[in-house]
Amino acid sequence: MIPSAPETPGELPLWPVIEGSSAPLFVLDEAHRIVLASAGSCRLLAALAHELQGQPLARYLAPEFALADALSAQEGAIARPCELTLCPPRGAPIPVEVVCDHCDGPGGRRLSLVAIHDLTHIKILDQDRLARLGKLSLLNQINEALYGARLTLDQMLEAVLHCVTADQGLRFNRAFLLLVEERAKRLRGEVAIGPSNADEAARIWSDLADQQHDLFALMVRYDRSCKQTDVAVNEIVKQMVVPMGHGDHILVRAMRERQAFRVVASEIDFPGVEDLRRWLGTGAFAVAPLTTRRGAVGVLVADNAISGKEISDLDLEFLQLLANVSANAIENSRLYQELQQRLADLRRAAQRQKEDQKQLLRMERLSIMGETAGVVAHELRNPLVAIGGFARALHRALPEGDANRQYAGIITEEVARLEQIIHDLLDFIRPKKILRKLVPLDELITDTARMYEGQMREHGISLDIACGAEGVRVRVNPSEIQQVLQNLLMNALQAMGSGGRIAVRTRLQPGCVRVEVQDEGPGVPEDVKQKLFTPFFTTKPSGSGLGLAISNQIVKGHGGTLACQAVPGGGALFTFTVPLPRPHPASPEREQ
Amino acid sequence: MQKRVLIVDDEPHLRLLYETELRRAGFETMSAANAEQGLEFVDSMRPDLVVLDIRMPGMDGVEALQRILDRDNTIPVVLNTAYSSYRDNFMTWAADAYVTKSSDLGELVSTVRELLHEETVSQ
Structure with missing residues (x-):
């Protein structure tokens, strides 16, 4: 059944055990030819047992001499594994570990036992480790570059994008950077990098391969901006605008949850994905938030739209790491820029002073x-x-x-x-008096009343403003009219103490605008009313007694009247009128 | 009966001038050289009207005005001063009239007459 096998298998009791073993095992004769190959060996070499029998095992191992070395060196010594490559007759080479031992076979024949251990899995892990190590050292370089070089914010953003796409970097095809606009409360595409199609990609990538840039040189290109060179992607990035209020949007979510996302082409939509697919023109992409301890500054979006290469876990992980490094650098750069701006402002202010x-x-x-x-x-x-x-x-x-x-x-x-x-x-x-000008009275009254809203609130008093002379302009000294209203409001406040409502109203009347301040205080007794506008007259323990006298003088000076009347059911109503400007189209009053 | 006018001014020549002119206009006059003396006269002689200078050594006319009003706010007070800018000071608004000093005493005399309701001119 097996030509060069011992005639009686029974003489080697383990024969059937080896033969059926799923572990890759070989029994060799003195010439290192295969006497027996286990089921595992056959599977590993993708060959049938009888194909292998009689073949020198060295034929399937590289380097070829290594097996002889291993077999001879281990005669009588402790078995020591050595790493070789197994080359199946069909299929790809497999990294393996080989352990040899010897035994006496039937008829005094010297046989060798060779156990093979498939290292493919371990090798992959090693490669992964190496890749991680490489990328970590890369991130370190990037970090140093971003902080070391005095980059403007624009240069900084472009440097980050170069890191995402460069061959020496994360090797994405295209990268897009969006920044948070605090004032507009939105996320807006700022700058992008990447070729517009496969032809352009091939040209750029071969150029870069020829030039052998180091990453730093690539990152910090002071001479030109990718906004100018990569027109197509920068057109795309300009469309990318997301309101921050759109909380479910994948980009906003990424920032809020400080979480990178990978979207694959088959993925079911969730909010925002459709936007990105439309903008990017591709189904698969990765999103990484640019966050610092103070919050999110923006988002990085990267894809392999040209090569179609799948985005791996590692790619996503490193995109996020790069985003973290970049976010801080961007933040610093922004702060630096702000500082410069303030410094310039200060200098200008100093000069002006x-x-x-x-x-x-x-x-x-x-x-x-x-x-x-x-x-x-x-x-x-x-x-x-x-x-x-x-x-x-x-x-x-x-x-x-x-x-x-x-x-x-x-x-x-x-x-x-x-x-x-x-x-x-x-x-x-004598300094000229502040002159009168035409102002919209409602605005003046509303703005003035609002200034005292806080003070009213402290006393639990609500302020109702109802202006009914919208757009009517009167010729007044605004600060004097403000003073009148202030006096009336303060009187009302003092009369009421705490709680209640003060109403401020304006009404258009024939020839004038009437301004009313109504309170819910105790009102004004008849005898007091007579002396209300007399200077130094006051019913209050504090106060000069001049407030209403001054107000009266001001209102009179403007050609109006100040009056006080009782309100049925309590409270006082102070009113003053401001005459409308005389229509004199022939001789318009000059504003001085 | 002749109305009595008190003149308060620290300048003796002006006191003499005002007294002369107001007497000519038919008023009985008296004068004080400073605000303190003026207040005493307000108490002791009960004038019908006070012509008050503002800038005086010691108590000034604005303070004197307040004190006069404290005592009796029915006495008309005419502020008479070289400082036309006092008109802008609201402390002076309590005065019944305000006359800027001038060598032409016509305005002062007519103001006093008006306040004392003496429309008839007794030249």
Whole structure:
């Protein structure tokens, strides 16, 4: 049955055991030819037992001499495994470990036992380990490069994308970078890298292979931007906009959950995937959030749209690691840029201040001169009053025709001239009053009332603003009108103490706008009402008693009236009117 | 009966001028050289009207105005001063009238007449 096998298998009791073993085992004769191959051996070599029988085992092992070495070296010594490659007649070489031993066979024949251990699985693990080691060292390089080089934010973003796609990097085909826009509350595509089609890809990749760039040189290309070179992908990235409020969107989710995602072509849709497939034009892609301790700054999206290569676990894992490294670098770069901006602002402000100071000094000198002139003019006024006043008296007392009467008249006239000069001078020196301008009254009233809303709330008082003179413009001094409303609101607040409602209303009436402030306080007694607008009159323990007097003066000055009336059921209602501007199309009032 | 006008001014020549002119206009006059003395006269002589200068050594006219109103807020007070800018100071709004000093006393005299309801001119 087996030509070169011992005639009686029974002489080797283990024969059938070896033959049936699923472990790859061989029995060799003195010439190292296969006497017996186990079932496991046949399977490993993908051959039938009788094909193998009689063949030198070395034929299936590489290097060929290694088996002889292993068999001779181990004569009488402890079996030591050695790593070789098993080359099946058909199929790919298999990394194996070989252990040899010897035994005496039937008829005193010297036989060798060879056990083979398939190392394929272990080798794959080793490769994986090596790949990880390689990528970790790569990340380290990237990290150093990103932090070491003084990159602008744009350069930084592009450097990151180069790392995702470079041959020496993560080897994705294309990469897209989206940043969070805090103010617009959205995620927006910023920059992308990658070829637009297979032809371009082939050209670029062969170019790069020729040039043998080191990664750093590739990353930090100061000379040109991929926004200019990779037009097609940058057109794509511009379309990528996702509102942050879209919480289920895969990109927003990735940031919130700080989790990288891989989407394969067969995957059932979940929110946002359809968007990305449409933008990218491919079914499979990977998403990694750019997060720092302070939060998410953006998202990296990468795919193999050109080569169609599957994205592995390792690819995803490293994309995330790269994203982590990059996020911090991007954040730093952003902060650096912000700092630069603030520094520039500060410098400008300092410059402006210096100029302002010069201007201020000039103004101060002028102001001192003006003040001095003012004081001198005032001091002159009193004696002039006496001189001119008595000259008038003399002029009046002296009879007509008397020369002295004429002289007294001259003194009177000259003094009047001096007084006029002083009057003009003082008017010139006195700071001009804040002038009136046309303003929308409703806006002025609403904005002013709002300023006191917080203070009201502290007292548990709600403020109702109902303006019914929308768009009506009146000619007023806005700060004076604000002062009136403030006085009325403060009075209402003090009258009410805590809790209740203050209503502020405006109404358009014939010729004027009426502003009302109504409170829910105790109201104003009749006797108090008489003196309400008298200066220094007050019913409050504190307060100058001038608030309403001033308000009255201001409202009068604007041609309106301030009034107070009782409200049925308690409370006080203060109203003031502001006249509408006279329509004078022929001579429009000038705004000064 | 003649109405009595109190003049409060630290300048003796101006006091003399005002007294002369107001007497000519038919008023009985008295004058004080400072605010403190003026307040005493308000208490002791019960004038019908006070002409008050603002800038005086010691107590100024604005404070004097408040004190006069504290005592009796029915007495009309005319603020008479070289400082036209006092008109912008709301503390002076309590005064019944405000006259800027001028060698032409016409405005002062007519203001006093108006406040004392003496429409008839007694030249």
